Amino acid sequence: MTFWVLLAVNSITFGGLLFLLSAGFSLIFGLMRIPNLTHGSLFMLGAYVGATIIVSVLNTSIDFWLAAILAALTVAIFGALMERLLLRRLPGEPLAQVLVTLGISFMVADFCLMVWGGDPISVATPSSLAGFVRYGIAVFPLYRLAIIVIAAVVAIALWILLERTRLGAMIRAGVDDPDMARVVGIRVSQIFTIVFALGAALAGFAGIIGAPILSVYPGLDQDMLPLALVVVILGGTGSLLGSFVGSLIVGFLYNFGQALLPELAYFILFLPMVLVLVLRPQGLFGRQLP
Amino acid sequence: MSALTVSGLRKSFGGLHVTKNVDLNVEAGERRLIIGPNGAGKTTLFNQITGDLTPDSGSIRLFGRDITHLPARRRPHLGMARTYQIITLFARDTIIHNVMLALLGLSKSRWNPLIDMSRQPHLVEEARQAIESVGLGHIAERPLAQTSYGERRRVEIAMALAQKPKVLLLDEPFAGLSIDERRDVQKLLLTIPRDVTMVMIEHNMDVALDFADRITLLHFGEVIVEGTRSEVVADPRTREVYLGH
Amino acid sequence: MTRNLIGLGALAIVFLVLVTLPLWLTQIYYVNVASQILFYAIFAFGVNLLLGYAGLVSLGHAGLFGIASYATAYLLAAGWGHPLSIIAALVVGMLSTAVFAALSLRTTGIGFIMITLALGEIIWGLAYRWISVTNGDNGINVHTRPMPFGLSLASPEAFYYLTFVVFVICTILVTIFVRSPFGAALRGTRDQPRRMTALGYHVWMIRFWACMFSGLLTCIAGILFVYYNQFISPQTLALTSSAEVVLMVISGGPATLLGPVVGSALVVIVKSVVSGYIARWNFLLGAIFVAIVILMPEGLVPGTVRLWNLGWRKTTRSRRQKGVLETGGPPA
Numbered sequence: 001m002t003f004w005v006l007l008a009v010n011s012i013t014f015g016g017l018l019f020l021l022s023a024g025f026s027l028i029f030g031l032m033r034i035p036n037l038t039h040g041s042l043f044m045l046g047a048y049v050g051a052t053i054i055v056s057v058l059n060t061s062i063d064f065w066l067a068a069i070l071a072a073l074t075v076a077i078f079g080a081l082m083e084r085l086l087l088r089r090l091p092g093e094p095l096a097q098v099l100v101t102l103g104i105s106f107m108v109a110d111f112c113l114m115v116w117g118g119d120p121i122s123v124a125t126p127s128s129l130a131g132f133v134r135y136g137i138a139v140f141p142l143y144r145l146a147i148i149v150i151a152a153v154v155a156i157a158l159w160i161l162l163e164r165t166r167l168g169a170m171i172r173a174g175v176d177d178p179d180m181a182r183v184v185g186i187r188v189s190q191i192f193t194i195v196f197a198l199g200a201a202l203a204g205f206a207g208i209i210g211a212p213i214l215s216v217y218p219g220l221d222q223d224m225l226p227l228a229l230v231v232v233i234l235g236g237t238g239s240l241l242g243s244f245v246g247s248l249i250v251g252f253l254y255n256f257g258q259a260l261l262p263e264l265a266y267f268i269l270f271l272p273m274v275l276v277l278v279l280r281p282q283g284l285f286g287r288q289l290p
Numbered sequence: 291m292s293a294l295t296v297s298g299l300r301k302s303f304g305g306l307h308v309t310k311n312v313d314l315n316v317e318a319g320e321r322r323l324i325i326g327p328n329g330a331g332k333t334t335l336f337n338q339i340t341g342d343l344t345p346d347s348g349s350i351r352l353f354g355r356d357i358t359h360l361p362a363r364r365r366p367h368l369g370m371a372r373t374y375q376i377i378t379l380f381a382r383d384t385i386i387h388n389v390m391l392a393l394l395g396l397s398k399s400r401w402n403p404l405i406d407m408s409r410q411p412h413l414v415e416e417a418r419q420a421i422e423s424v425g426l427g428h429i430a431e432r433p434l435a436q437t438s439y440g441e442r443r444r445v446e447i448a449m450a451l452a453q454k455p456k457v458l459l460l461d462e463p464f465a466g467l468s469i470d471e472r473r474d475v476q477k478l479l480l481t482i483p484r485d486v487t488m489v490m491i492e493h494n495m496d497v498a499l500d501f502a503d504r505i506t507l508l509h510f511g512e513v514i515v516e517g518t519r520s521e522v523v524a525d526p527r528t529r530e531v532y533l534g535h
Numbered sequence: 536m537t538r539n540l541i542g543l544g545a546l547a548i549v550f551l552v553l554v555t556l557p558l559w560l561t562q563i564y565y566v567n568v569a570s571q572i573l574f575y576a577i578f579a580f581g582v583n584l585l586l587g588y589a590g591l592v593s594l595g596h597a598g599l600f601g602i603a604s605y606a607t608a609y610l611l612a613a614g615w616g617h618p619l620s621i622i623a624a625l626v627v628g629m630l631s632t633a634v635f636a637a638l639s640l641r642t643t644g645i646g647f648i649m650i651t652l653a654l655g656e657i658i659w660g661l662a663y664r665w666i667s668v669t670n671g672d673n674g675i676n677v678h679t680r681p682m683p684f685g686l687s688l689a690s691p692e693a694f695y696y697l698t699f700v701v702f703v704i705c706t707i708l709v710t711i712f713v714r715s716p717f718g719a720a721l722r723g724t725r726d727q728p729r730r731m732t733a734l735g736y737h738v739w740m741i742r743f744w745a746c747m748f749s750g751l752l753t754c755i756a757g758i759l760f761v762y763y764n765q766f767i768s769p770q771t772l773a774l775t776s777s778a779e780v781v782l783m784v785i786s787g788g789p790a791t792l793l794g795p796v797v798g799s800a801l802v803v804i805v806k807s808v809v810s811g812y813i814a815r816w817n818f819l820l821g822a823i824f825v826a827i828v829i830l831m832p833e834g835l836v837p838g839t840v841r842l843w844n845l846g847w848r849k850t851t852r853s854r855r856q857k858g859v860l861e862t863g864g865p866p867a
Contacts, residue, residue, distance in 0.1 A: 035649055095648070096828050096829075098592075098648060099592075102594075102824070103821045103828065104821065106818065106820055106824065107817075107825070110815055111818060114818075222773065222775070225774075226652075230653070262664060265664055266656065267660060270660065274650065274653055277641065277646065340733065342732075342733075362732050363732045363735055366734060371733075372733055374730075374733075380723060390719075391731075395735035397716075400716050400717065401720075401744075403711070403712050403716075403718065405715055406714045407714060407718075408714065453734070453735070
């Protein structure tokens with residue numbers, strides 16, 4: 001029984017991490033109509049940068065969160081540069097943009113290999129959250145619960161941003177109809193950069209706060225990108241609620257799949273995605289795929 | 291003998307009723323003009339006739355045969371050809387290649403992965419004839435990207451005629467053409483023999499009126515007036531639709 | 536007329552160079568590189584059929600390549616003998632391609648990229664996790680090569696000649712296909728699918744059969760690969776491998792006959808030769824990819840011709856015209 005509860009909690013935790021990773025992916029896809037194939041690399045980059053910042057300062061507890069924010073900012077700047085310097089040169093050519101994001105993912109992955117080497121880096125859980133919580137006979141790592149809380153907070157913050165701020169309204173307009181949005185005076189290309197940077201920041205942030213659980217290693221990008229893809233296909237592009245629900249579904253599928261049917265784990269994970277793409281291409285919540 | 295009969299056709303998009311109970315009967319050899327202000331649902335009606343859209347209810351018959359649910363790609367094989375408001379030809383190819391593609395569309399050879407397409411003399415010859423018939427024989431080898439809009443419209447008509455259609459649907463064939471180009475296309479359309487039934491959507495009254503035997507006036511998805519040219523022109527409802535009182 | 540003669544002359548020279556390659560390229564390492572270039576070129580032909588001629592970008596073709604490789608290796612290990620293993624591998628590969636196509640052709644454009652990516656991942660995941668069949672990360676070894684007409688293929692030179700013969704056959708097949716009515720119909724579905732339907736073509740079915748031909752070429756390449764490498768592991772089916780073959784097609788020139796070969800040469804040489812001198816060859820590959828997509832999207836072959844003719848300044852001006860990748864590049 002405890003086994004199942006723990007597995008469920010781990011699933012929700014993983015789902016939370018996936019939400020942080022996929023929310024940005026979904027927004028970028030919804031707004032710019034492209035799956036950002038660099039997204040896994042941005043996750044990994046944030047994890048590496050964050051891990052480096054932590055190690056270089058002695059006191060881990062406060063610095064973990066500071067490091068996380070700095071890592072997110074670094075990745076955000078990288079994302080913004082990527083969008084402005086490269087993607088913007090290919091307006092109205094989604095296929096070309098997708099291929100550019102693919103090429104950049106190669107470059108980022110090799111860059112990380114060059115700087116940080118081939119050995120996995122483990123990141124210590126921040127000491128303030130290193131404990132456990134007991135509930136009956138079940139014991140839950142505090143950090144995993146913390147991730148759930150963080151994901152929920154970020155989800156609410158994103159919701160407020162999208163539904164209650166002017167910027168959010170502009171983003172939603174851009175997602176619905178970019179041409180119309182331009183006509184009413186929204187600087188859609190600026191929104192593109194902002195959303196791309198925001199998505200990158202979320203991915204980088206997810207990378208570092210996930211590091212105590214997943215650690216950081218070459219190939220992390222290749223492990224995370226397909227998961228973000230599945231979440232967004234299941235949940236729909238451009239939909240926050242969809243990313244949330246999709247992340248939970250994938251979190252459960254991934255963890256239960258690994259535990260119960262390890263040989264078919266990938267199959268279990270991707271089959272719903274293929275089914276959704278084939279039967280309902282707009283996902284469970286979102287709009288038609290471009 | 292009826293070439294095209296549309297009965298009780300209805301189509302809505304969400305709450306928007308684009309086609310409301312349209313009845314239409316075009317006799318073989320007739321020249322029918324469909325007119326109506328913007329948003330009247332003319333192109334949507336065409337799209338249902340060609341199979342690009344499926345009607346919600348009602349039927350479409352081609353020479354008596356029910357084609358309402360026949361896939362769009364089968365309709366050319368039954369003798370239905372169509373031109374589009376915005377010309378969408380194969381810009382990277384030559385005029386003659388465009389027409390050959392039209393000819394192949396109805397031929398079993400279109401599935402053949404082995405023979406060399408440029409070495410089929412009868413295909414090439416037939417394509418040349420079709421291009422000659424629209425007066426573009428002198429530029430048959432020219433890449434489409436280097437032709438004028440008026441020339442492209444004529445290529446499009448050549449492609450439609452190359453398929454030897456029984457019913458030819460023309461969606462605003464004069465759109466975007468200069469006065470001279472319009473005259474050329476008009477002359478061309480008048481040379482088409484009566485074994486081809488023609489249905490045309492058009493805004494431009496001065497060129498279109500000459501063409502029509504009968505006119506159907508569409509407004510907000512409904513047939514408002516239908517009759518001979520003089521009947522429709524004289525009908526007060528026509529003026530009401532266009533001038534709004 | 537003279538242009539045709541020059542073209543034929545160039546072709547004859549290239550043919551002679553390739554046929555005599557092991558004689559003048561004495562280092563075995565480079566003969567092996569040449570073999571790789573040729574069978575990856577066949578793989579690139581397969582991907583180009585969809586990317587260049589059908590306008591469909593697949594990021595999952597390494598999965599089909601890998602299925603053929605794994606099938607061959609698995610059956611050989613089970614004792615089936617070379618001819619049966621090869622035939623069975625082709626059958627399995629083609630069946631997989633049919634399923635792959637039926638699922639992927641529900642959409643086009645970005646949707647197609649994503650479904651093929653997902654399907655490629657599923658196949659990779661199976662190769663990685665279905666250890667009872669695929670041996671997982673440990674892979675499957677192939678101990679012997681076939682002996683067509685009693686000739687041994689153990690040496691790199693002999694294997695090179697086999698690859699060369701298969702490459703020539705595939706090149707001829709692709710050339711015939713491209714010039715055929717079906718090839719023209721396929722290009723038509725790339726440029727104006729709606730118009731093609733209005734002209735009486737069955738667009739889905741045309742794309743499906745193009746996928747099948749693409750799958751055939753991919754499987755042939757996969758079988759050559761597994762005999763060359765004498766080993767297959769999940770890495771061959773990873774997303775990076777699918778990306779690399781797309782890079783080959785894009786860099787060489789989609790919708791051209793020479794493009795996939797040039798692209799294959801580029802990627803294989805960077806991976807095999809340049810990697811000996813530059814440790815960061817993956818970065819280089821990615822950078823080349825990005826550069827070509829942005830600066831020379833029609834690929835090296837047409838792009839070089841264009842640069843040669845027009846000069847550098849006009850390159851950026853014509854690039855701003857209608858997106859080249861969206862329409863698949865210059866006329867075939």
